[in-house]
Amino acid sequence: METLARLVTSSIGRKLLVAAVGFLLCGFLMTHLAGNMFLFVGEKAFNTYARVLESNPFLLPIELALLGVILLHAVVALYLNLTSLAARPVGYAMKRSRGGRTWGSATMVYTAVLIGVFLVIHVKTFKYGVRPSPEDLYGLVMSYLQDWRWALFYAVVMAGLGLHLSHGAWSATQTFGIDHPKYTPLIKGAGLAFAVVVAAVFTAIPIWACWFLGGAR
Amino acid sequence: MKVTLRVWRQTGPDGPGRLVSYEAEVPSTDMSFLELLDTVNEGLIAKGEDAIAFDHDCREGICGMCSQVIDGQPHGPDKAAATCQLHMRRFKDGDVITAEPFRAKAFPVVKDLVVDRSALDRVMTCGGFVSVNTGAAVDANAVLVPKDDAEKAMDAAACIGCGACVAACPNAAAMLFVGAKVSQFALLPQGAPERVRRVLSMRKAMDKEGFGHCSNEAECEAVCPKEVKISNIARLNREFIRALAVSDG
């Protein structure tokens, strides 16, 4: 019990929670991305994938767990950010970075908010949106992504996600104390590569849908 | 050359504060920034005005008394240097130089550029030591320490306790300070017996003092006058995880 208390009441413990949950979310991103690949294969493949997924009896509990994980990640991180505001009640008149911060690390809160807003819209449009026919999720997705404004919105959000991951992925390993002079640069590189790949492939979908399939409406 | 100093003036812990500008003649670029402040103060005293209060002592970058953020950076723009090691040759004629105190809830302002860093001492009372009484030691060579570990422990022990890491941290965290001390003892066999107790207790004290959390942005490492590395924070995290796993209760 004391261990649990230490985990949730300490700054390091809370960071561990955020990091651990962050790792889980990275795993989710990869499965989501893999699923999305069916979009490139074609309408039939994607709709089949969607049907199989939706008929899985464990989908609801998994979705609820996912929601819980996302909320945990967000709530604990938000709480930590509030404590950091409290840790410096009077700010600097002038503050310059010495180069430790990156774009990714300095914008974590903003990219987080962007992703949060996106998630609501994303779930509303694709999970609860009206499909051309009950079996045609592909059609629903395309109806949005072939609108250049939606495509652009998706591209921007995915860039934000990439930025978030560019710091988040490596940061989580550091929080877990994974560090070695030989491997840390590799881990940092891998984190960055992961961020770029996830962002690039997710962004490729709306671009492909909009420009190659839809002819940019 | 001439520069303009914008200095944070605050009468006391609860007094109002503001940036006040002073025109200063720089007679020699070999002089240090603190010596320029000395000169400005001599002028102020001669006019019967209150001198700018700022902490300083050894003026060779080892005592850790300096507590200024200069032009937005703790200890100023030089790498691996404390405020006292900043020289006017770093600036040019006409520059406007802003000097503020380190800012953190745990470092309340005492006056002008002087802050109270006793929070760091209080964290040290909670495990920043090896519990060995005078007279109880074995022969110095009885316990062998690999050279590499001794060197790494020294890298961590080089911390001068100035608190620039806290001042630079976007979250005002003291993780580099605590990480350095926990690392020093985690790397040495002498620190092993109270490894678990130390990290749990120092962590607790650190949070209690109102320092923020670590967001792994390495601003602390970038400003540290002794170049203490964030790998010490990783080690602190490891020690904490280990302690959670092995501690009773």
Next chain:
Amino acid sequence: MKLESKTPDGPVEKKWDKARFELKLVNPANKRKFEVIVVGTGLAGASAGASLAELGYQVKVFCIQDSPRRAHSIAAQGGINAAKNYPNDGDSIWRLFYDTVKGGDFRAREANVYRLAQVSNAIIDHCVAQGVPFARDYGGTLDNRSFGGAQVSRTFYARGQTGQQLLLGAYASLMRQVGLGSVKMFSRREMMDVVLVDGAARGIVVRNLVTGAFESYAAHAVLLCTGGYSNAFFLSTNANSCNVGAAWSAYKRGAAFANPCFTQIHPTCIPVSGEHQSKLTLMSESLRNDGRVWVPKSSGDRRSPDLIPEEERDYYLERIYPSFGNLVPRDVASRAAKRIIDEGRGVGKTGLAVYLDFADAFKRRGVGAIKEEYGNLFDMYHHLTDEDPYQAPMRIYPAVHYTMGGLWVDYNLMTTIPGLFCLGEANFSDHGGNRLGASALMQGLADGYFVIPYTLGGYFAASKLPKADPGQQAFKEAESGAAGRVKKLLSIKGKRTPVSFHKELGSLMWDNCGMSRNAKGLSEALARIPKIREEFWRNIMVTGSGSEFNQTLERAHRVADYLEFAELLVRDAFERRESCGGHFREEHQTPDNEAKRDDANFCHVSVWEHQGPDRDPVLHKEPLKFEHAHLAQRSYA
């Protein structure tokens, strides 16, 4: 005044054992009934505070900085000596003892020095146990290096930050006791006075530097661990807050002051760059292990060093002192530099410097090896001078660095005031006329860890000490005296700043009582100091108030002390008509310009007793006997 050194009789190697056996003990249960005040948290103060608290005493510790970790011991670079003989090169307790007595030019108390050498090994053991990251060899054992004034490698080091690491070790032990509740820590306090009740030291008055309030604290004994008085010279390698105030207030209360003229000028400091200079920076003399000191052979040679061919360089230390070469003791190296510079052969913009050249060491050991050992010193030099010492030789010049003189103490470290003890640099006891490199850290820690824990108990067990409390009349009087002085400083509202007086005094001291001294210069200084002092009390300008954080007031208070103390220093230098160690009287030198001692007339400690504000102090003499280290002319040739 009767000076009883309380040195036990018997053979020197048995004296400390004998003393420890004869000192009475305090029952463990009774220890917590005794309160101890420790002023200063350098090596001596922090180690004493921690060790006494470990024994069970109730300890109150005071420091002037914001944290006890910042005391100036932290700036010591090179190392700490011990007679471990790990390198198997012929060291022993006897040799460390002998070297220290000889290095001090036979003006230290033999028994004290022997004890210092005896406990030196335990210090290393204890520091290692505390987690001090000393340099090590690949096999995991401790590494040693050689240091000025010694022909064996007995110096333990932690890069160029040995003082820092040792102090942090002692500070950590002190913080442990704070956590355990046996030490109460009071930072940002300046000691104003020591309070005597029934003739014994029973407390202190301090000024709270944040609020300006005067606070009184009572105890059964007071330990002054307040460092040296180098800042009497204004420019020194000491930190800005180092001051003589605590020791001086004790002197004015009746504690005798010994050998104030014994000041050490360190040879390897970074030269003065201009009028604005606020302090000097020292670089560890360990640099002399690998660096070679030289100047051009002809005076007025202003060529850049790389253009001066080998045959036109004078490696004067190697030439004059072939067996010790660049490793001669500090006083010898400093004076040699002064002589060379007086000949007009100084280098650099000001001509007030000599070269310290690593070119040969780079070739012999490789740049990497030199970097590993001295990297931080090279960086420090580079930072300060904007010159890269990997490319061009360093320029160095001597600077005031350490003071061997201090409050007179007996073998038990007690001053002439019962219950007032003095440890570390603040006392006079172990270094004589000159301190060897890496011995200051050793002495501070020896006093704090291994001497005072025994001798203080002996004092308590043998004394009757009724309860004292800050409400007593003596405390009130001391408080109002301190408050009166502060009030006076604030009321003058003259035209000159405290720093301007400090600079004036400092340059007078450096010119007339610095590296070499003569009767004429000293009498001039004796005549001028009272005049400066008189102007100070008429024309000082202190801004702000006494009830707030006020650094101008702090400085004024310290300068006022220096203006009194400096006179004693000069008077002592005037009276000691011989040259010994750091004290060089031009009238007393050998034909080859070395210090010439006068053992027939000056083989004693000069002990000064205060007689009141307007009367000259009285000189007492504690004769020094050398039964084991036989008096001999120091020779490093």
